[in-house]
Amino acid sequence: MSETHGIVYNILSLGVPFSVALLLASLGENFNQRAGVFNLGCEGIMCMGAFLGFLPPYFLKAGPWAPYAHLMGFTIAMAAGVLLGLLFALVTVTFRAEQGIAGIGLQMLGWGVAGTLFRHFIGGVTGVEGLTAWAIPGLSRIPFLGGILFNHNPMVYVAFAMVPASWYILFKTPWGLKVRAAGTAPRAADSMGINVNRVRYQALMLGGALAGLGGAYLSLCQAKMFADDLVAGRGFIAVALVYFGRWSPLGIMGGALLFSLAQTLQLAIQVGGIKFPYEFAVMLPYVLVILVLSLARKARMRGPSHLGIPYNREMRY
């Protein structure tokens, strides 16, 4: 194996697990936006998920429950995501509040609550055990690709399985049709007997669960610790990825991989000794978001036409 071969292999095999948090949150956000709700609170939900998911493995380091700690963490994070999704639905669907600003409110709330509880109950930096890698028998032995794609912790497979699953849900099930109708033609959907607001509530709860799970992945599998600024805008990047992926799960997966590869590439460059200021390296993903959004100009035409507009059945348009 030549040296460049090894570097490329490292970048790719690191990039795949790095994309998981973004992928999960972004697939969740896709459900929200398909149903017509623009949820910027994704960032806040991820913060809460990251913090709450971190708790069980942190407190149950030893003892009879230790083997299930990660599973409990993921479950709690998803439950918290559902609750925050419900809160956001109450504010934006029932109270019909302006979604962009409400999202920023939810972001501050999630970030603040996670930070407050963390500082009070834990305080310092403490690590947890990550999930061990689980090589898929057979597939992981494929030369080169096997290690990149099939030798990761189980959550990676779950996340990538969510891509076809969420495609199937959106495009092949009655509920998915309702979700898409609620986002593109809520009035028509309503006249066909679909309860638009209920569908939006459901989509927000599902999206919240996925964002919470993404957050938990971040603290449990990726960083293996929690800090106030762990999420660092990934929730917002996840929202941008939905635009980039043109509201299709496959496109979103491409976007998530692009971002994680850019990140690992930047890490590799730094490790490789090519010097440029650390700050510019950190900046890179955020600059990339702005570039990606600028290039995705025409994508908006394909997006849900009622994205961001609360549905009010008593109002004429």
Added chain:
Amino acid sequence: MNKFKVAYSGAIILLAALAAAGGGALVLKAIGANPLEIYKTILTGPFTDMFGMTEILVRAVPLILVALGIAIAFRSGIINIGAEGQMLIGILAATATALHLPAAWPKWEVLPLVILAGAIGGGFWAGIAGTLRARLGVNEILSTVMLNYIAAQFYTFFLRGPMIDPGELETGSGTPQSMRLPESAILSRLVPGTRLHTGLILALVLCVVVYFFLWHTTWGFRLRAAGAEAKAARYAGIRVEGSLVTAMVLSGAFAGIAGAVEVTGVHHRAIENITSGYGFAGIVVALFGALHPAGIVPAAVFFGLLLVGADMTQRSAGVPANMILVLQGVIILSIVSAKMYLNNAYAQERAARFFGRFFAKPASDEAKTGGQA
């Protein structure tokens, strides 16, 4: 009719305030603090001495400036979440200007230039998001959030590299901070022995300026028209895209001024964490002040009180400083939720009918006329 409307609005606002306080109380309860005690400390603690009281105003100054800018943007139909980053770029520009102007120049020449530099820096940074929105349809919320992260990195890069105080390198402590500003670039103190500075006067003057600009000039009218109903404004011949960029640049300029005032008035050098969340708190202040200068001033003073009070509880009761974010978050959520019921004649009529059942004749009569008004 009027009496009911007042009671209705009052009740909605009260409910929103209760919801916000209740949300905060839940979190306080979770960390084992007594919410009532904490709220009492936050709201009354700062009034115990002169320093605390002036400190409220010290916090209110950047909040007023940031909120004015955000109000301009929101009224013009573009949402600016990037005040935090715009402040940082404004601070960099203002600090660099102050350090490069000849030290012999008098105050009245240096300070306006420094503050202008801050405004240009902040305006430029916001202009990026404004232009991207107008030309390429990039969602301005996402782009301003991203520009916040980018600005934060720029800021630390400059403080650690090109702008670091040479003294820090000599002593080897390497604290990332700029050189101290020359005396000619420092806002004088209003009350000796406290941190209250003349920036307060500037902020109040700018409130009046913004009021006249938005409500008594054609330019301001165009911005508001584009924000209120873009289609109608376009039909009337207003260049909506252009006004979005203008509004964003103005909005950023105010955040930049806030940064410049903060560095020349309070810290006297660019340091880390200098914005202390004013960019985000300013959003809450602007919303709380109903996007109007006359509302923003009291709202900023109230939030100044919250910020000082939260600092005190951190010291006295060990409540983490992140608590202020929680409060801001629940306040935003309750304000935007309440808004929908405040200017909604239909919801109001329904409430009137509902309560009319309990209060016999007068209330329901009022409601009938209220519904038609």
